[in-house]
Amino acid sequence: MTTTRVLLLEAAGPESHAIATTAAARGYEVFTVTSRERWDGYDTALRNLLTGHLLTDFSSSDQAAKAVVAYARLIKVSAVLTTNEYLTPLCALAAADLGLPGNDPSLALAARNKAQMAARFAAYYVPAPRTLVLDGGCNVEDQIHAAGLSFPVVVKPSEGAGSGGVTIVDWPKALAGAVLDANGQRSMYGALLDGRVLIQEYANGQEYSVESITQDGRTSHLCLTRKLVSEGSNRVEIGHMLPADEDADSTAIFDAASQAIASVGIRNGATHTEVILTPTGECKVVEVAARIAAGNIGHLIRHATGVDPWAACLDVALGRPMQLQRTSDCFATVRFLSANRSGRLVAIHGLPKVSSEIPFVRVRATAGTRVAPPRSNSDRLGCFAVVGNNASDVERRANDLLADIRIEVEPVAKAGDA
Ligand SMILES: Nc1ncnc2c1ncn2[C@@H]1O[C@H](COP(=O)(O)OP(=O)(O)OP(=O)(O)O)[C@@H](O)[C@H]1O
Ligand SMILES: [Mg+2]
Incomplete structure (x- = not known):
């Protein structure tokens, strides 16, 4: 053998x-x-x-x-x-x-680089926020007006990740700082990233993601995930809940995701497509990633639906038939832990214990490390998940457990302090 x-x-x-x-x-x-x-x-x-x-x-x-x-x-x-x-x-x-088995190599960068992705979305009529790629030339505000965009706008790096360098800008005075922030992004491996900065139409509404697997060009959507996102100018994900398929017009969201997936040459593999649903029911595809979702979404899928996304990823990569039948009819949610002030982490108190309803509790920050309110997903200190067969009970339990957790942070003396 x-x-x-x-x-x-x-x-x-x-x-x-x-x-x-x-x-x-x-x-x-x-x-x-x-x-x-x-x-x-x-x-x-x-x-x-x-x-x-x-x-x-x-x-x-x-x-x-x-x-x-x-x-x-x-x-x-x-x-x-x-x-x-x-x-x-x-x-x-x-x-x-x-x-x-894999994806179209000639389009693979378009599934990663948001400037190229915006061009593919436009060519494929994918419903998406209008996007302007700054040319480094004249005044940014002039470029925004010339493109027909108005405030608020979203400033983001072409090749960022984890919400790093993404800012919602409400007025012109905040533009320069946001552009500078978007400019300074580096890859995890030190690779040179596309330094172009994007200005995007701000899409107001509920954020979802669509978790999908494509095999030989045919896409199956595993579920819709509702995203809990922080307020303010630097949005970060603070939790996920799935399946949220009954939440909204999931057919329209799935259709938009299918278009986005096809537009960037996905043929074999998992995708994670982020979509904002506006109050008038319009879908705006924020991005598609040619990989399984991060943020423990794969684990939530497993716990809620019984579908094994890891096995499916392996089967697709091996060119073997994948199994996507749901064997469970539950709901699962994750909450991320983060500091609400800057300083040194002393301890995280009141963490729940793993049980049949709490499938995992993870802490990745150790006592003594410097922490700060999150500006990107990498600032998360840990997380826990809740699973159950009633969506509102699951949400309530997660919120109650989160309220019981206290993150103790001590101030760090500044140089020159007595
Ligand atoms: N056009 C937009 N309209 C409204 N909100 C937006 C828009 N673009 C981005 N955001 C907000 O900023 C967050 C991060 O943006 P984006 O997904 O483009 O960056 P990212 O670095 O790929 O982040 P992540 O890896 O967390 O998905 C989004 O989840 C959303 O909350
Ligand atoms: Mg994103």
Whole structure:
């Protein structure tokens, strides 16, 4: 019997870890390609799941593509996949080169770079916020007016992630700071990012995401996720609830997501499409990502519907039929923990205990680390989930548990303080 070998581009992170665990449980050998810096942070449990690894420099995409393909050929992999936002274009290139199921490599950057994505959305009539790509030329306010946009607008980097550098700007005076903020984004691996800044029409409404898997160009939507997002000029996700399919006109949202997915060349793999539904029922697709959702959404899908998204990702990457039948009819929600002031984390008090209704509680910040109110998803300190068979009970329980958690932060003395 031949061994099935899968190559994960970056195995760190909850979603990659879940895929590696699922693959290992199936008896597959799991390999990874990562950077030296990330590898040093792999814990023992993750290292034990892996049969082999290659360290490479992702900051040079040509060199990384050659290294990944050569390694994949050497170890004879049957699948290459990633859950890492920054590595989706590389994954598409490698899969195409190796003749394995993947996405259209010529469009893979459009599923990551929001300037290119806006052009694809426009060409495919995907309902989306109007987008202006700043040209670095004349006054930004003039460019906004010339494009027919008006305040509030959203300023964002072309190739950001985790809501970093995204600002809702209500008036011209705040533009310069927001553009500067959007400009300074770097990739997790130090790669040069597209430095262009986007100005987008502000879409007011409820935010959702559509979790989907595409195989051989046919897309199945697993569910609609309702997003809980913070207020203010720097929006960050503070929780998710699913399935939210009964919430709204999910058919219109699913249709918009299908158009967006097709427009950026998704053929084989998971996608996470973010959509805002306005009070008048219009859908505005904010973005599509060529990977499974982050923020524990995959785990929520598993707990609420019984569908195993990790198994489905593996099957699609291997070119085998995927199983998406729901076997459970529950609801699941996650709440993220964050500091409400800047300082040093002392402790997180009142965390719930894992039980049948609370499938996971995770803390990623350690006492003594510097914390601040969140400006991006990477500022989260931890999270917990609640599952149950009644949507409003699940929401209420999660809110009650969150109210019982106290995050103790001590001030940090400034240099020069007595
Ligand atoms: N055009 C828009 N109209 C209204 N709100 C927006 C718009 N674009 C972005 N936002 C808000 O800012 C958040 C982050 O924006 P966006 O999703 O574009 O950035 P990101 O870096 O890809 O974030 P993430 O990785 O968290 O999805 C969105 O979830 C939404 O709350
Ligand atoms: Mg987003």
